[in-house]
Amino acid sequence: RAGATVLAPEGSVAAALWPEVSTWSDTDELAEALNRVIGGTIDPPRATVPIQPLPEPATLAVSDRASRVSVGVPVYRDVRHLDEWVESILGQTEPPHEIILLDDGSNSREVDARLDRWVGERPGLIRVMRQPNRGVCVARNTMLEAMSGDAFLLVDQDDVLDPAFISRCRQALRNDPTLWAVATWTEFVGSYEAVEAKPPFDDRVARRENPIVSTAALVDMRVRDAGIRFAPDLAFIYCEDWHVWSQIVAAGGRIGLVPAPLVKHRVHTSSGGFRRTELAMRIGKARAIEPLQG
Numbered sequence: 001r002a003g004a005t006v007l008a009p010e011g012s013v014a015a016a017l018w019p020e021v022s023t024w025s026d027t028d029e030l031a032e033a034l035n036r037v038i039g040g041t042i043d044p045p046r047a048t049v050p051i052q053p054l055p056e057p058a059t060l061a062v063s064d065r066a067s068r069v070s071v072g073v074p075v076y077r078d079v080r081h082l083d084e085w086v087e088s089i090l091g092q093t094e095p096p097h098e099i100i101l102l103d104d105g106s107n108s109r110e111v112d113a114r115l116d117r118w119v120g121e122r123p124g125l126i127r128v129m130r131q132p133n134r135g136v137c138v139a140r141n142t143m144l145e146a147m148s149g150d151a152f153l154l155v156d157q158d159d160v161l162d163p164a165f166i167s168r169c170r171q172a173l174r175n176d177p178t179l180w181a182v183a184t185w186t187e188f189v190g191s192y193e194a195v196e197a198k199p200p201f202d203d204r205v206a207r208r209e210n211p212i213v214s215t216a217a218l219v220d221m222r223v224r225d226a227g228i229r230f231a232p233d234l235a236f237i238y239c240e241d242w243h244v245w246s247q248i249v250a251a252g253g254r255i256g257l258v259p260a261p262l263v264k265h266r267v268h269t270s271s272g273g274f275r276r277t278e279l280a281m282r283i284g285k286a287r288a289i290e291p292l293q294g
Contacts, residue, residue: 007033063177066170066218068097070149073157074139076104079114081158081266086118086126088160094167097149099126102142105133137230137240140215144224152224154215155263161216162262169218172256180253181245183217184262192267200257201245207289210242216263217245217255226251231287239284243291250291 006021007030008014015023024030071089075082082101089099099122101115115128131142140154151173155161169182187195198211205211228247234240245255 007037063174065173065177065220066151066166068149068151069094069166069170069218070098070100070147070152071096072100072102072140072143072147072152072154074102074104074136074143074154075106075111075115075157076133076136076139077106077108077111079111079157081160082114084160085155085157088163089155090122091163092161092166093163094170096125096153096166098147100129100143100146101126102129102131102139104131104136104139135232135235137232137235140230141232144229147221147224150221151218152221153218156214156216156265158266159214159216160264160266162260162264165216165262166218168258168260168262172258173218173220176254176256178254179220179256180223180248180251181217181219182256182258183212184258184260186213186216186263186265187261188213188267189264190267195261197259197261198257201249201255203249203292206242206246206249206292210239210245210288212241212245212255213263213265215241215244216265219248223248223253234284234287237280237284237287239281239288242284242288246289246291250294 006014006018008018008021008023010023010025012023015021022033024033073082073085086099086101089096101118103111103115106112118126119128129142129146131139143154144152151170153166165184169184172182173179183201185195185197196213198209199205201210201212228244228251230240231243234243248255
């Protein structure tokens with residue numbers, strides 16, 4: 001109500017609206033001015049146009065959506081990081097309803113022993129399914145059909161979730177009944193390390209890129225009930241998740257975003273990003289956005 005402290009870019013609309021405020025023309029001038037403000041050596045002029053207080057936010061009705069979250073992970077041969085993944089699910093501040101580990105035809109004693117050990121440690125919560133090797137998309141579809149929750153989360157076997165992933169995504173779903181799914185930002189670890197802050201997935205963004213890394217999104221079970229599935233042939237072009245999100249948007253659903261890196265996605269030389277050729281990327285993108293083009 002007293003007006004806002006303003007440092008405006010020289011020649012900007014803000015500088016024209018408030019000619020009495022300090023201006024800056026490059027980043028060095030901005031940094032110097034900010035340091036003086038922080039150090040208390042100057043008090044920049046305040047905008048003469050008073051800032052009206054924001055109205056109190058409307059109370060959001062909290063539903064019981066995503067009260068039973070089914071979590072699934074397809075497993076194929078490599079189980080080096082499986083324990084870390086399972087522990088990140090068991091360590092959620094709001095625990096899942098069930099965890100399904102699906103062995104996609106590994107034919108490995110090591111894999112069998114690892115999966116059976118987890119079932120023995122958490123009977124009733126963790127269960128194992130097995131099928132002949134048919135690819136990650138068929139594996140995910142198989143788990144979807146078997147899930148008994150009201151929301152689902154499918155994660156790659158070498159990813160790790162922040163303890164607050166389920167709780168924060170669940171709250172976002174409950175706060176907005178128009179959302180069909182909620183994703184988060186991603187922290188990459190391994191061969192490539194960075195935090196990617198991406199925009200929400202919508203019709204406009206989807207035609208350019210897929211901002212949802214891997215399949216780490218909490219999805220309302222209405223998506224499964226609407227017949228949306230992973231396309232088996234896209235498992236080998238590495239755009240199968242993009243295609244699913246496009247189906248959701250094409251069906252009239254919205255995908256929300258929690259702007260925090262709540263997923264750690266491990267990147268290594270056998271990751272899809274390393275193995276995908278430029279031609280496969282072009283083909284995959286064309287297939288991924290087909291639902292948006294009718």
